[in-house]
Structure formats: C-alpha cells, structure tokens
Amino acid sequence: MLQRLYRAQLYLLSLIAFSLLTLKVQAAEMIPAPPQIAATAYLVMDADSGEILLAKDADQRFAPASLTKMMTSYIVEYEISQGNIAEEDMVPISEKAWRTQGSRMFVREGTQVKLGDLLQGVVIQSGNDASVALAEYIAGGERAFADLMNQHAAKLGLKNTHFENATGLPHENHYSSPHDLALIGQALIQRFPEHYAIYSQKYFTYNKIRQPNRNRLLWRDDSVDGIKTGHTDEAGYCLVASAKRDGMRLISVVLGTSSEEARAQETQKLLAYAFRFYRTHQLYKANQVLNQSRIWGGVSDQLRLGLDQDLAVTIPRGQVEALEANLDLQGVIKAPVARGQQVGRVVVSLDGKEVKSVPLVALDEIPEGSFFKKIWDEILLFFTSLFN
Numbered sequence: 269m270l271q272r273l274y275r276a277q278l279y280l281l282s283l284i285a286f287s288l289l290t291l292k293v294q295a296a297e298m299i300p301a302p303p304q305i306a307a308t309a310y311l312v313m314d315a316d317s318g319e320i321l322l323a324k325d326a327d328q329r330f331a332p333a334s335l336t337k338m339m340t341s342y343i344v345e346y347e348i349s350q351g352n353i354a355e356e357d358m359v360p361i362s363e364k365a366w367r368t369q370g371s372r373m374f375v376r377e378g379t380q381v382k383l384g385d386l387l388q389g390v391v392i393q394s395g396n397d398a399s400v401a402l403a404e405y406i407a408g409g410e411r412a413f414a415d416l417m418n419q420h421a422a423k424l425g426l427k428n429t430h431f432e433n434a435t436g437l438p439h440e441n442h443y444s445s446p447h448d449l450a451l452i453g454q455a456l457i458q459r460f461p462e463h464y465a466i467y468s469q470k471y472f473t474y475n476k477i478r479q480p481n482r483n484r485l486l487w488r489d490d491s492v493d494g495i496k497t498g499h500t501d502e503a504g505y506c507l508v509a510s511a512k513r514d515g516m517r518l519i520s521v522v523l524g525t526s527s528e529e530a531r532a533q534e535t536q537k538l539l540a541y542a543f544r545f546y547r548t549h550q551l552y553k554a555n556q557v558l559n560q561s562r563i564w565g566g567v568s569d570q571l572r573l574g575l576d577q578d579l580a581v582t583i584p585r586g587q588v589e590a591l592e593a594n595l596d597l598q599g600v601i602k603a604p605v606a607r608g609q610q611v612g613r614v615v616v617s618l619d620g621k622e623v624k625s626v627p628l629v630a631l632d633e634i635p636e637g638s639f640f641k642k643i644w645d646e647i648l649l650f651f652t653s654l655f656n
Contacts (some may be wrong), residue, residue: 299545303537308524311446312538315517317580321542329428329443333498334394336436338452339417345460355384365400373398392472393479396435403434446521453495453519467494484532507531516548552579565642566603566634574631590619607633
C-alpha cells in the first residue's frame with residue numbers, strides 16, 4: 269500500500285514538473301511575428317548590448333538626408349569634450365552658410381552666433397545653415413569637415429557610410445545604412461551624455477523665430493528622448509529615435525517612409541514590439557573581477573581577470589534562467605602581461621546556443637619576475653603539467 273502511494277506521489281510530481289517545463293517552453297516561444305513596417309529599410313537595436321532585434325536591409329546603403337547631422341553634432345560634441353572648442357565660442361557666419369538651402373536656423377551673414385546655439389539649431393531645427401557654419405568653424409571648410417566625418421565614421425566601425433557634406437543634401441557619394449546610423453546614435457548617447465538632453469528638446473527659438481523639433485514622438489511618448497529626423501525627395505521621410513523604458517534603451521531607424529506621420533507611426537510599431545517581447549540583462553560591469561588565474565614567471569602569482577567594457581545581452585522575455593556564461597581561458601599564462609591584454613573569452617549562451625562572445629582581459633599589469641623566480645616557476649610548471 270505504501271509503495272503504491274509512493275509511486276503515485278512520484279507520478280504526480282513528474283506530471284507537475286513536466287507541466288511547468290511545458291509552460292516555460294510555451295512562454296518562451298510565444299512571441300508573435302514582427303509587425304509589418306512601411307519603410308524602405310528599418311532597424312531596432314538595443315543601445316546597451318548592441319544587438320539588433322528587428323531589421324530589414326540593415327546594411328544596405330541609402331541616402332541619409334538630415335540624419336547626416338547626427339555625425340555633425342557628434343563631431344561638435346567630440347571637439348567640445350576635447351577642449352578644442354566651447355559652447356560659448358562665437359562662430360562667424362559666412363555667405364555660404366547663410367545661402368545654404370533647405371531647412372534653416374535663419375542665421376545672418378556677417379554676424380557671430382554662439383556655438384551652443386548653433387548646435388541646438390542643428391539638432392532641433394535641422395538647420396543646414398548652422399551645420400555649414402559649424403563645419404567651417406571646426407575644420408576651415410565643409411569639404412575638410414566631411415573628411416573629418418569620414419575619419420570618425422571609420423573609428424566608430426561604420427562600414428556602409430560615406431559623407432560628402434555636413435547637412436545631408438543629396439550627393440551621389442553620400443550614403444549610410446540603418447545599422448551605421450544606429451551606431452552613431454548609440455555613440456551620441458553613450459559618449460556625450462551631458463549633451464544628450466538637446467535631442468529631446470521640443471522647441472528652439474533663434475532670431476525671434478520659434479521652430480519645433482520635427483520628431484513627433486517627443487509629444488506622444490514620454491519614453492522617447494531623441495534623436496533626429498530627415499527628409500529629401502530621394503531619401504523619403506526618415507527618423508532615428510531612441511526610447512528608454514524600465515532601464516532598457518532602444519534605438520530605432522526607419523528610412524524611406526511616405527510622410528512625417530508615417531515615420532512616427534512605423535517607429536512606434538518597432539519600439540512597441542521590441543519593448544514588449546525583449547529584455548536586456550546587464551551581466552557584468554567593466555573591470556569587475558570575474559576570476560583569478562595562476563600566472564607564471566611574474567612578480568605576482570595571481571592575475572585578476574575581467575572585461576574592458578560592460579557586458580549586456582538582449583533576449584526574449586522570460587528566458588533569463590536559460591542564460592549561461594562560461595570563461596574560456598587560455599591554458600598557461602606567462603609574464604609579462606599588460607593590463608587589458610586578452611587572455612581568453614567570455615561566452616554567453618542561451619539554451620546551449622551562443623548569443624555573445626567577448627574578450628576576457630587581464631585587469632592587472634604583471635611584469636616578469638627575477639631570474640630565479642622564472643626558473644623556479646618553470647620547474648613548478650613542468651611538474652604541474654605532469655599531473656594534469
């Protein structure tokens with residue numbers, strides 16, 4: 269009787285365990301198909317992990333229109349951070365800047381305008397005149413500034429971008445991709461947070477002319493705080509947006525939509541889907557000690573190991589328990605070792621499938637030890653290898 273009761277209890281427990289497992293699998297799989305996006309190309313990327321959640325033609329080259337000005341403002345903010353220019357600088361307005369066609373801040377030839385005002389004119393009013401004035405002030409001319417833009421693009425790892433001007437006015441050799449544009453947005457957010465509030469500003473007034481930010485989502489969604497709109501006949505209506513909800517920041521790109529309203533609506537679809545069905549998990553911080561390893565022939569016997577940048581992964585909601593991180597360490601580490609030197613990899617897997625792999629680096633600098641220390645460690649290493 270007791271045995272039958274025991275077997276019944278085991279059977280019941282196994283049924284419960286199976287049911288819970290089934291529910292977990294079903295919950296993990298219950299992600300609907302992505303929404304249909306009425307755009308020539310699009311992308312939504314997590315700003316922290318850099319993972320692309322949805323995309324169409326993410327690496328194809330398109331005319332970026334005024335999205336170009338993200339790189340223009342990036343360089344301005346970079347130069348400020350380096351101490352080469354300041355927001356209080358007075359920038360002379362040339363005839364070329366004054367005559368530049370398209371969207372304008374309405375600066376006047378022969379005047380001087382505060383650099384900080386010009387930066388707001390670029391970001392909020394999408395001023396072509398302000399963009400040219402800043403390009404001339406920083407690089408001496410727009411052509412030289414475009415060369416600077418391309419150098420920064422290379423440093424940011426942009427592979428499908430080339431600039432010919434600071435404004436985004438049409439040129440056959442002026443192009444970018446959704447992925448590259450998202451990376452520029454990511455750099456603006458992460459590298460110059462002290463300036464990022466400009467991108468959420470709804471209005472800017474200069475010369476008694478008040479103009480609104482053309483990003484309609486700033487009025488519709490409190491989580492949206494940037495970044496830039498664009499439009500030309502060739503490019504269509506474009507928008508790079510960013511939003512942050514519950515600690516998770518996304519960057520979306522839509523290119524080639526049919527109207528200002530369409531670019532806002534299609535962006536909302538992307539953000540709503542990604543926020544609903546994905547979560548970003550911060551796993552490790554930069555310089556956090558993940559492990560220690562024996563180092564041979566050095567002034568120290570122990571080497572601290574970690575990462576040179578934060579590690580985050582973006583996965584479907586409800587699957588964090590299936591995440592696993594493993595350290596893949598090279599066999600023997602010998603001095604000298606420089607701080608930041610790669611000594612292995614951290615591999616993150618989800619249900620046994622690799623989702624991210626990043627370098628594991630030395631967090632210490634370990635010089636070589638004395639002659640006798642190196643000889644002694646060689647002897648120890650020899651005998652250790654015999655038993656391993």
